Amino acid sequence: MKFFLTSMFGKETSRGDRRFGLDRIVFLLSLFILIVTVLMPMLMIVVRTFFKGTQPDWALFTRVVLAPENLSAIYNTVKIGFLVTLFGTVLGLFYAWLIGRSDIPMKGLMKALFTIPYMFPPFFGAMAWSLLLAPRSGYMNKWFMQLTGSTAPLLDINSIGGIVFVETCYYFPFVFLQVVSALERMDPTLEESARIAGAGQWYVIRKITLPLVLPAIAAGAMLILISSISHFGVPAILGFSNNIFTLPTKIYQLINRSAGSFDGIREGAALSILLVGVVVAALYIQRLVLKTGHYDIIKGKSMRPMLIKLRGAKIPLLGISLLSLFVIVVVPLFMIFIVGFLKAYGLPLTLQNLTLRNYEYILGQSKMVRDSIVNSLFLSVASGVITMFLGVMIAYVVIKVKPRGKGFLEMLSLLPYSIPGLVLAIGVILVWSGAFGINLYNTIWIILIAYIARYVSFAMKSASASLEQVHYSLEEAARSCGATHLESLRDITIPLIRPGMIAGFFLIFLPAMRELTTSVLLYGPFTRTLGVAIYAINSEGNTVQASALATVAIGIIIAGHFALRYVTRDRKGI
Amino acid sequence: MSRITLKNVTKEFVTRGGHRVTAVDNFNLEIQEGECFSFLGPSGCGKTTTLRMIAGFEDLTEGEIWLGDKPVSVKSKNLYVPPEERGLGMVFQAFAVWPHLNVFENVAFPLRVKKTPRDELRERVMTALGHTDLQGAEKAYPSDLSGGQQQRIALARAIVTNPRVMLLDEPLSNLDPKLRESMRFEIKALQKKFNFTIIFVTHDQSEAMALSDRMLVMDLGKIIQTGTPREMYQNPANKFVYGFLGLSNFLRVRVRDGRVFPAEGTIQPIPFELPQGVSDGEGLLASRPNEIGLSRTEGTGYPGRIEKRLYMTFCIEYHVNIAGQVIRVHTPHGNVLPEGCGCFVQFRNPRWYAGESEQVELERIERQVI
Numbered sequence: 001m002k003f004f005l006t007s008m009f010g011k012e013t014s015r016g017d018r019r020f021g022l023d024r025i026v027f028l029l030s031l032f033i034l035i036v037t038v039l040m041p042m043l044m045i046v047v048r049t050f051f052k053g054t055q056p057d058w059a060l061f062t063r064v065v066l067a068p069e070n071l072s073a074i075y076n077t078v079k080i081g082f083l084v085t086l087f088g089t090v091l092g093l094f095y096a097w098l099i100g101r102s103d104i105p106m107k108g109l110m111k112a113l114f115t116i117p118y119m120f121p122p123f124f125g126a127m128a129w130s131l132l133l134a135p136r137s138g139y140m141n142k143w144f145m146q147l148t149g150s151t152a153p154l155l156d157i158n159s160i161g162g163i164v165f166v167e168t169c170y171y172f173p174f175v176f177l178q179v180v181s182a183l184e185r186m187d188p189t190l191e192e193s194a195r196i197a198g199a200g201q202w203y204v205i206r207k208i209t210l211p212l213v214l215p216a217i218a219a220g221a222m223l224i225l226i227s228s229i230s231h232f233g234v235p236a237i238l239g240f241s242n243n244i245f246t247l248p249t250k251i252y253q254l255i256n257r258s259a260g261s262f263d264g265i266r267e268g269a270a271l272s273i274l275l276v277g278v279v280v281a282a283l284y285i286q287r288l289v290l291k292t293g294h295y296d297i298i299k300g301k302s303m304r305p306m307l308i309k310l311r312g313a314k315i316p317l318l319g320i321s322l323l324s325l326f327v328i329v330v331v332p333l334f335m336i337f338i339v340g341f342l343k344a345y346g347l348p349l350t351l352q353n354l355t356l357r358n359y360e361y362i363l364g365q366s367k368m369v370r371d372s373i374v375n376s377l378f379l380s381v382a383s384g385v386i387t388m389f390l391g392v393m394i395a396y397v398v399i400k401v402k403p404r405g406k407g408f409l410e411m412l413s414l415l416p417y418s419i420p421g422l423v424l425a426i427g428v429i430l431v432w433s434g435a436f437g438i439n440l441y442n443t444i445w446i447i448l449i450a451y452i453a454r455y456v457s458f459a460m461k462s463a464s465a466s467l468e469q470v471h472y473s474l475e476e477a478a479r480s481c482g483a484t485h486l487e488s489l490r491d492i493t494i495p496l497i498r499p500g501m502i503a504g505f506f507l508i509f510l511p512a513m514r515e516l517t518t519s520v521l522l523y524g525p526f527t528r529t530l531g532v533a534i535y536a537i538n539s540e541g542n543t544v545q546a547s548a549l550a551t552v553a554i555g556i557i558i559a560g561h562f563a564l565r566y567v568t569r570d571r572k573g574i
Numbered sequence: 575m576s577r578i579t580l581k582n583v584t585k586e587f588v589t590r591g592g593h594r595v596t597a598v599d600n601f602n603l604e605i606q607e608g609e610c611f612s613f614l615g616p617s618g619c620g621k622t623t624t625l626r627m628i629a630g631f632e633d634l635t636e637g638e639i640w641l642g643d644k645p646v647s648v649k650s651k652n653l654y655v656p657p658e659e660r661g662l663g664m665v666f667q668a669f670a671v672w673p674h675l676n677v678f679e680n681v682a683f684p685l686r687v688k689k690t691p692r693d694e695l696r697e698r699v700m701t702a703l704g705h706t707d708l709q710g711a712e713k714a715y716p717s718d719l720s721g722g723q724q725q726r727i728a729l730a731r732a733i734v735t736n737p738r739v740m741l742l743d744e745p746l747s748n749l750d751p752k753l754r755e756s757m758r759f760e761i762k763a764l765q766k767k768f769n770f771t772i773i774f775v776t777h778d779q780s781e782a783m784a785l786s787d788r789m790l791v792m793d794l795g796k797i798i799q800t801g802t803p804r805e806m807y808q809n810p811a812n813k814f815v816y817g818f819l820g821l822s823n824f825l826r827v828r829v830r831d832g833r834v835f836p837a838e839g840t841i842q843p844i845p846f847e848l849p850q851g852v853s854d855g856e857g858l859l860a861s862r863p864n865e866i867g868l869s870r871t872e873g874t875g876y877p878g879r880i881e882k883r884l885y886m887t888f889c890i891e892y893h894v895n896i897a898g899q900v901i902r903v904h905t906p907h908g909n910v911l912p913e914g915c916g917c918f919v920q921f922r923n924p925r926w927y928a929g930e931s932e933q934v935e936l937e938r939i940e941r942q943v944i
Binding site: 187189190192193194195196197198199200203207208211212 | 629630631656657658659660661662663664666667668670672673674683684687688728731732735741
């Protein structure tokens with residue numbers, strides 16, 4: 001490692017001025033943190049899978065991969081991922097077109113509703129939908145059976161179809177937001193010139209609009225695919241009872257069943273490599289699709305695109321959109337909210353069955369829940385602050401300092417973006433449970449390290465976006481006025497990117513607050529997080545208390561979003 | 575067929591803030607077949623909106639538009655022909671060539687829409703590419719080409735269907751100055767060859783004057799003046815047109831007893847024949863810097879003082895102080911007067927305009943923001 005570092009910076013001193021001291025420290029520090037938190041866990045997974053002690057050992061990997069139950073998990077993972085991507089893309093495209101190019105009313109409201117699935121973790125949705133559509137106990141199925149006298153449920157959410165449905169509800173905004181923003185930035189004259197050339201509306205959509213937003217569609221679809229493949233919460237809540245396993249839930253089961261035994265973790269590591277392999281394959285496919293290149297479609301003066309008149313279809317389409325948004329967004333939130341006040345799960349939803357007892361229990365009596373809230377607040381704030389500063393450091397090095405090796409640094413910081421949270425957790429366990437003389441297992445610090453690794457990509461992207469807007473000349477102007485390098489950073493650059501930094505903090509705080517996938521493998525007896533607590537209470541069958549706690553989490557998340565909006569309310573370009 | 579008629583065309587917008595803006599106000603115009611007609615005006619004056627109504631991208635709030643004998647937008651009958659059925663050619667400021675299609679396919683697009691047979695399509699595309707100097711580039715993608723070449727693709731795409739009317743929406747303003755000039759000639763040459771009618775929208779007065787047979791100047795949604803470039807330059811209808819069509823000085827003056835004084839309390843009047851019906855009060859004396867004589871000989875004009883002298887490529891510019899106001903004067907290189915010396919100013923072709931209220935100025939700025 002030492003040789004590697006010196007060879008990387010050997011020639012760097014030719015720059016020779018004093019600023020190199022500070023910049024070099026920043027570079028080395030961020031590189032060190034990334035190597036420890038991101039690279040080492042990944043390497044340890046590979047090492048532990050293919051080596052037993054110091055002996056190469058391929059047997060474990062082949063055995064794990066060829067085990068029939070694991071093969072069926074792979075099949076389920078790919079099947080669910082493919083279907084979610086397909087439906088999510090179609091849904092996202094439809095809404096994006098409706099909002100970006102048609103004259104449908106209430107666009108503002110719809111856009112606001114579309115961002116809601118973004119705010120909440122999909123496993124809340126899984127909980128809510130099983131409240132409604134669990135085969136025997138779900139309210140909707142019970143109503144259906146009462147009304148029709150049927151003994152079979154209307155729909156069974158504990159199925160592949162149910163998992164696909166819930167994940168689609170939460171992941172279609174990826175395509176929607178990508179495409180809507182592409183449509184809004186697209187030069188309207190590209191479409192207008194096709195109209196002038198004699199092409200009708202549908203011809204223009206097929207031959208001009210769609211091909212031009214294809215990169216945006218592909219990017220959004222790939223986000224859906226990767227998210228779905230590495231997703232844990234929904235298949236865990238909906239699949240376990242019917243023995244439907246995906247790779248992430250299989251890994252969780254392996255580790256959980258082994259109760260910390262080394263062989264169990266090794267098997268989990270082997271499956272993780274498989275999971276990463278599936279993700280890499282997906283990314284490779286994206287590369288192939290995007291090979292046609294990225295078009296520069298943003299040009300010219302901004303003008304409102306010509307909106308397509310829906311005429312007679314306007315009201316039906318509006319009805320369909322609002323109804324589906326209602327089902328996707330409002331219904332699950334309402335269910336969680338109302339069930340949180342129920343005396344017992346399964347009671348009819350009437351006034352006399354409502355109570356505040358669940359809240360009393362979770363906020364007052366249960367030490368586990370109170371601990372989990374404190375833990376999550378601590379973890380979210382700490383990882384938010386640390387990761388945000390780490391992101392700024394990395395972005396500063398990559399954008400402003402540009403040393404040799406910046407590509408490696410950038411790659412390391414973006415790597416966690418495509419690594420499933422569960423895989424990261426296994427890697428962190430392998431590194432921090434004594435392999436290098438430090439044992440953090442069952443402490444809160446191991447979760448903090450995992451969060452930092454998990455969210456560093458967000459922080460880095462958000463910090464780059466603000467740093468790129470700070471032109472060199474601003475810092476140079478400060479230097480020419482006599483400020484030192486440190487002073488120009490402190491007085492010019494940092495104040496200019498401060499709004500971006502605060503926004504970056506919330507971009508980590510909010511997902512960390514509801515994190516489940518990573519924490520579920522890392523928590524110890526006293527280090528449950530909010531997500532873990534909700535998940536645990538729910539799987540113990542205490543549905544009403546889980547719903548109440550989920551409502552509390554929703555409250556915290558909404559408050560966080562308002563804070564984020566307040567911070568970014570009049571953020572202007574620099 | 576290629577005559578264009580606009581009758582009482584009005585377009586109102588509702589802004590985000592909720593108030594109504596009349597972007598185009600009671601626009602009446604007839605453009606003759608084969609004419610090259612320019613809409614000139616500052617940004618926000620309504621010229622582009624008018625063009626987009628002719629193209630069919632905007633509906634009218636009131637009025638009607640005819641292409642030849644065919645009505646394409648008649649508000650009172652709720653008649654509106656979509657852009658693709660108007661049979662126009664159009665070139666946009668940002669070129670709007672499709673980045674996912676190569677040059678050939680860009681130009682072939684209008685023919686493919688019309689399901690033109692393959693051989694004919696190929697022949698017509700190659701002809702259009704020949705006319706626009708793009709032979710050999712048909713396999714290239716727009717991103718490989720320069721701005722000028724991209725604009726040629728847009729031109730080729732517009733002429734490939736041989737339209738009778740060509741709409742040009744500031745097609746040259748994204749090009750560098752040298753290219754701009756040569757493209758001007760190319761457009762003119764294409765028009766001669768194909769004899770289509772051109773409507774040319776621009777905010778560059780020299781472009782408009784160089785290209786058009788007739789032109790109009792718009793301000794705040796209204797047509798201020800219509801005429802040939804020569805008529806407009808020589809006889810601007812108001813201060814705004816005067817200022818828009820070239821460099822100008824506006825000297826604030828007072829009229830007393832039919833004589834013109836540059837400031838209160840000055841004794842010597844500026845020799846100038848006021849138009850009929852001007853009563854005593856304030857006004858503006860407009861002059862062009864190159865239509866002012868400057869000398870040191872007593873009695874050759876109104877006395878002033880040279881404050882500054884600048885060497886420019888085509889002339890020498892003097893800033894001359896006349897009774898407290900500074901005007902610009904352009905003289906040929908050669909006879910040089912020193913800074914700080916007294917001089918005599920002779921207005922060769924001055925015009926008198928009533929002043930413009932600040933309100934109008936503010937409204938102009940507001941519209942640009944919208």
